[in-house]
Amino acid sequence: MSLAARRRTRRELADGREIIYFDDHAAPPREAVDTRDLGERALAGELRRDALTGDWVAIAGHRLHRTFLPPKDECPLCPSGRGTVPSEIPESDYDVVVFENRFPSFSAHAEEGAGTAYGMFEHVPAHGRCEVVCFTSDHEASFASLPASRVRTVIEAWADRTSELGRQPGVEQVFCFENRGQEIGVTLHHPHGQIYAYPFVPSRTQSLLTEARRHHDRTGRLLGADILTAERRDGSRMVLEGRHWSAYVPYAARWPVEVHLAPHRDVPDLVALDGAERDELAEVYLDLLGRLDRYHPSPDGSPLRLPYIAAWQQAPVHVGRDVSRLHLQVMSVLRAPGKLKYLAGSESGVGGWVNDVPPERIAARLREVGG
């Protein structure tokens, strides 16, 4: 399916939040009106600087009241008209839809005030944006069960949002991700991801950037490219190699299941991917997610649906674009059926990671469960 066949429709929800439909097939015009009385739009809170580490922390008190594992007929991500209450999506069907989170950690509408810095206490409004990306109108589906043409539409949506959010004033980093599974804290079962537009470069992204800069200064090459070359040459942690993408378990994997997916060409972000790369990404990502769902043998033979975090590492908006290289990191806390890895004292207290599973063993299993 060509790009031209896709349609993008921008609308507004009852409280003024933006909603954008990305249709991958012929569909009626997206004209439904949000008739809910949502009252005042929720504001984002504030960003506080942690003097001990220099990191920014978003303080978002209202999120305590966000929707938590609602019954299926009250799912806010299903199309309206299917459940007992109107949902966040006014239309009666959709392909892919993106809208501003009702309970945002970051928003153009944040608590007033220019921020203050007195002594150790520095804060600014939590400007930025939090968006929800619904991958399908089918409540029971999962990303891994989508057809490649739909994944292709999701990729278009991610690239669209990366481009558009990166042009908003004050946005420094656009982060597309999916949290999947109750084990990682997902509060809505409907297949969806999120996009955060941060008004700062988050600390882990900053660490990636620092090392990439150091490597580039020393060698003149991109760190991400050298890692990919080294992994493909070594082979012991490779999972799959396509024409434009390869997946491997990183040499120093932190999670009991972790895999990185990187393009063969040097690109800073999803926006820079060409059509052929996007087409193949849809295929190889589905391949990878299928392997992840087959990773742990399920005790009763039913599909396990591995909980995971899928995190797109993109170049920051304004800095380090010359040394950053796009890649996807997918990681799971599930060590074995019923056994989770926790980020306890060593990881959360001092940042000392311990992985009980050798990366080569993870890779061997991911190769073994290829479709």
Added chain:
Amino acid sequence: MSLAARRRTRRELADGREIIYFDDHAAPPREAVDTRDLGERALAGELRRDALTGDWVAIAGHRLHRTFLPPKDECPLCPSGRGTVPSEIPESDYDVVVFENRFPSFSAHAEEGAGTAYGMFEHVPAHGRCEVVCFTSDHEASFASLPASRVRTVIEAWADRTSELGRQPGVEQVFCFENRGQEIGVTLHHPHGQIYAYPFVPSRTQSLLTEARRHHDRTGRLLGADILTAERRDGSRMVLEGRHWSAYVPYAARWPVEVHLAPHRDVPDLVALDGAERDELAEVYLDLLGRLDRYHPSPDGSPLRLPYIAAWQQAPVHVGRDVSRLHLQVMSVLRAPGKLKYLAGSESGVGGWVNDVPPERIAARLREVGG
């Protein structure tokens, strides 16, 4: 009770691991012999450098087989002779006991090889040490239920281990911590903590050090001291103030429940605390833990036993000792009874922390539930 009344007895377990008894009352000599046939001592694995971030990650394959929530009569931390199988502690009773972890992430006995660095792949043996600290022989107790005299003995044990492990060749950081509660992944219910001696400065400790150095270069003062002064002056996040110690919720708290406990005097680590400071620490830490257990109203009125990570931030062994300042960080994932905070996409993917609870609200609650 004076220090002189405490007794320290060093012994060896059947596989050569060290075990040290710290007795806080008159007790028979600790002479029991470990009669188990433990076979070969488990080796630690290797440390791999994550080229993307520069962090070291411990790869410890054998830990997958470690003891996981055993039945009470097989508890490896109870004294021997009480259960069906001999435990890790040969004696039939003890006050506080420290021994080398049977499944260590770091050990003087690590897999052979001097380490290699080729291309992107650099590793070294995971030298260092992992110790278990049993706070009491009473399986059903918790740290918060200990008498102050026992806590005082635990403090002696922490200081002893910090001093001794810091003198071992290659150790760069000694980290005393307690993980409490299944919600944070505790696999043994018996009240215990751990001590990790890392052969590197872990990444979060390094972040604290970098900011402390920056602040010192700019002001000539200790960052930790300036934060404590600012919190005591502001007052809105104070929890308790003693003669030698104060507890406050940090301005940019990351966790739904988080509290820091800091000495009034500038000290780099637990070893540097004087007798009066250690005496008061026992009292205020018990006070604080009592508040934490009363933090969330329990649905049925029974004590909730808040899950927590208690993490002692000490100066590294060889660097930054002139700018580091001892403090304890206690944090919990429990947002509300039955509701956890997860370190999902934003935190784990890019290091962007979101806290749904304003720090001032955490502090108000901790003041409210004072004993």
